[in-house]
Amino acid sequence: TISGTYTVTASIGTCTSTGSVLVTFTPLPVVNLGPDQMLCIPNTLTLNAGNAGATYLWSDGSANQTLTVSTGGTYWVKVSTGGCVGSDTIIVTSGTAPNVNLGPDIFLCYGQTTTLDAGNPGLTFRWSNGETTEKITANSTGKYYVNVDQGGCIGTDSVNVSIDAFINVSLGSDTFLCPGSQLFIDAGNNFVSYIWNPLGSNDHFIIIYQPGTYTVIVSDAEGCTASSTKNVREFCLSNLYLPTAFTPNRNGINDLFMAVGDDVQSFHLYIFNRWGETIFESTDINQGWD
Numbered sequence: 088t089i090s091g092t093y094t095v096t097a098s099i100g101t102c103t104s105t106g107s108v109l110v111t112f113t114p115l116p117v118v119n120l121g122p123d124q125m126l127c128i129p130n131t132l133t134l135n136a137g138n139a140g141a142t143y144l145w146s147d148g149s150a151n152q153t154l155t156v157s158t159g160g161t162y163w164v165k166v167s168t169g170g171c172v173g174s175d176t177i178i179v180t181s182g183t184a185p186n187v188n189l190g191p192d193i194f195l196c197y198g199q200t201t202t203l204d205a206g207n208p209g210l211t212f213r214w215s216n217g218e219t220t221e222k223i224t225a226n227s228t229g230k231y232y233v234n235v236d237q238g239g240c241i242g243t244d245s246v247n248v249s250i251d252a253f254i255n256v257s258l259g260s261d262t263f264l265c266p267g268s269q270l271f272i273d274a275g276n277n278f279v280s281y282i283w284n285p286l287g288s289n290d291h292f293i294i295i296y297q298p299g300t301y302t303v304i305v306s307d308a309e310g311c312t313a314s315s316t317k318n319v320r321e322f323c324l325s326n327l328y329l330p331t332a333f334t335p336n337r338n339g340i341n342d343l344f345m346a347v348g349d350d351v352q353s354f355h356l357y358i359f360n361r362w363g364e365t366i367f368e369s370t371d372i373n374q375g376w377d
Contacts, residue, residue: 090112114168118175119137125182126159128240134153137152138168140168141168142168144164162176183237186207187242189231189245196250203233205233212235214232256274256315261317263321265324276291279308282304300319301317302316325350326349345375
């Protein structure tokens, strides 16, 4: 049961004879091709029978230590070492990795989102952000990739999403303007293009003469747009004039002491005598004192 020299002596009467034999045990080759595997076409799989220096016989008749396979099937190998033979068998199941195409890299303007679609409905999905659906919404800058599993064969793709910076354009707070006056409105000169509504101007500023609602749409170097609106309401400062004298002689000329004004919203006139007594009072600018 073990290697060694075995000797026997045989005797007949006084006659004796001795014989010896050398017994050498060679270890049986240990062959392990590993567990059954999935082969994803067009990939290949290399099987290794180990036991360097031994003699090999594969199921396809080849005699190398390794065998590269490109299709599914049952593969076996016999390994001979010193007349001792070990063997193993492996089943290779073939499949095809799904085709995944997320498209070219994507550029978005601030506030926009995009939907990434891995296709291949019904398969198993694993996105770089942990989501497991066929489609996801990308709303931040970064590299997105997805693995799509079809029976153990995985197809993958990635796409870069870039989002433009926030475009900060402001025309300031709402204000007032009296028709006939002018107002300067500036959107700043750090943008590529400008469109003013309703004037149609393409400068970075406008000069207006009438109240209204004014909007500017600006574009940056990436072609992204933003807008700002300014409401200009009508308001005129009042003008008020008082005469320095009047002639109440009923000749129809300057018979009444009264104020004259423009854009007066409210009015209250008091007239006192020399002792401080109120002798006339009116809230109607068109009513005078005689």
